Amino acid sequence: MVFAVNANDFEIFMSFSDKISALFRKMDEDYAAAAERYGFICTGCTESCCQTLFYHHTLIEYTYLHAGLQTLETEDRRIIRDRALNAVSRTVNQPAGPVMCPLNQDGRCRLYDYRPMICRLHGLPHELHHPVKGICRSPGCHEFEAHHAGKPYVPFDRTPLYRQLAELETSFRQETGFCEKIKMTITEMIIHDEKKEKIK
Numbered sequence: 660m661v662f663a664v665n666a667n668d669f670e671i672f673m674s675f676s677d678k679i680s681a682l683f684r685k686m687d688e689d690y691a692a693a694a695e696r697y698g699f700i701c702t703g704c705t706e707s708c709c710q711t712l713f714y715h716h717t718l719i720e721y722t723y724l725h726a727g728l729q730t731l732e733t734e735d736r737r738i739i740r741d742r743a744l745n746a747v748s749r750t751v752n753q754p755a756g757p758v759m760c761p762l763n764q765d766g767r768c769r770l771y772d773y774r775p776m777i778c779r780l781h782g783l784p785h786e787l788h789h790p791v792k793g794i795c796r797s798p799g800c801h802e803f804e805a806h807h808a809g810k811p812y813v814p815f816d817r818t819p820l821y822r823q824l825a826e827l828e829t830s831f832r833q834e835t836g837f838c839e840k841i842k843m844t845i846t847e848m849i850i851h852d853e854k855k856e857k858i859k
C-alpha cells in the first residue's frame with residue numbers, strides 16, 4: 660500500500676467532508692432509532708466490538724480518520740501510534756487472542772466522531788438487499804443476542820447507507836485519481852498514516 664493523503668487529496672476531501680459527515684450522522688440516527696425500539700443500550704461489554712478484527716475498504720473513511728488524527732496533539736498521536744504497533748505485535752504473538760483497537764482508551768473511542776461505518780453500525784440485527792441473493796439478514800452482536808434475541812425484528816436496512824458511501828467513494832476516487840484496493844484495520848490505518856506523516 661503506497662498511498663498517502665497529500666495536500667491536494669486533502670483539499671479534495673474537504674469538498675466531500677460535509678457529505679460524509681451528513682451520511683455518518685444519518686447512520687448514527689438510524690442506529691439510535693432502531694436501538695431505542697429494542698431498548699438496547701451499548702455500554703461496552705467483555706466482547707467489545709473494538710476488539711473485533713474489522714476491515715475497512717474506502718479511501719474516504721481512511722481520509723476521514725486521517726482528518727480526525729490531525730485534530731489530536733502530536734503526543735496523543737504518538738501514543739496512539741505506539742498502541743497500534745503494540746497491537747500488531749500482540750496479533751503476531753497471540754493470533755487467536757482479542758486485541759483492543761488502539762483508538763479505544765478506557766472504553767471510549769478517541770476518534771468517536773471520525774470512526775468508520777462499521778464501528779457505527781455494528782451490534783444490531785440488520786438486512787442487506789442484494790441484487791442477486793435478495794434480502795439477507797444478519798443477527799446482532801453477542802451482547803444484543805444475549806438480552807434481546809427474542810424480541811421482534813426492528814427493520815434496519817443498511818443497503819441505502821452502503822450505497823451512499825459507495826457513491827461518495829466513487830466520486831472521491833474519481834477526483835483524486837486513486838484506484839488501489841483498500842482492506843485495512845484501524846490499526847493498519849493508523850500505522851500507515853503515521854508513517855506517511857513521519858511522527859517521531
Ligand code: SF4
Pocket residue numbers: 708709710760761762763764767768769770771774775778845
Ligand atoms: S475506531 Fe473507535 S469505535 Fe471503532 S473499533 Fe476503534 S475504538 Fe472502537
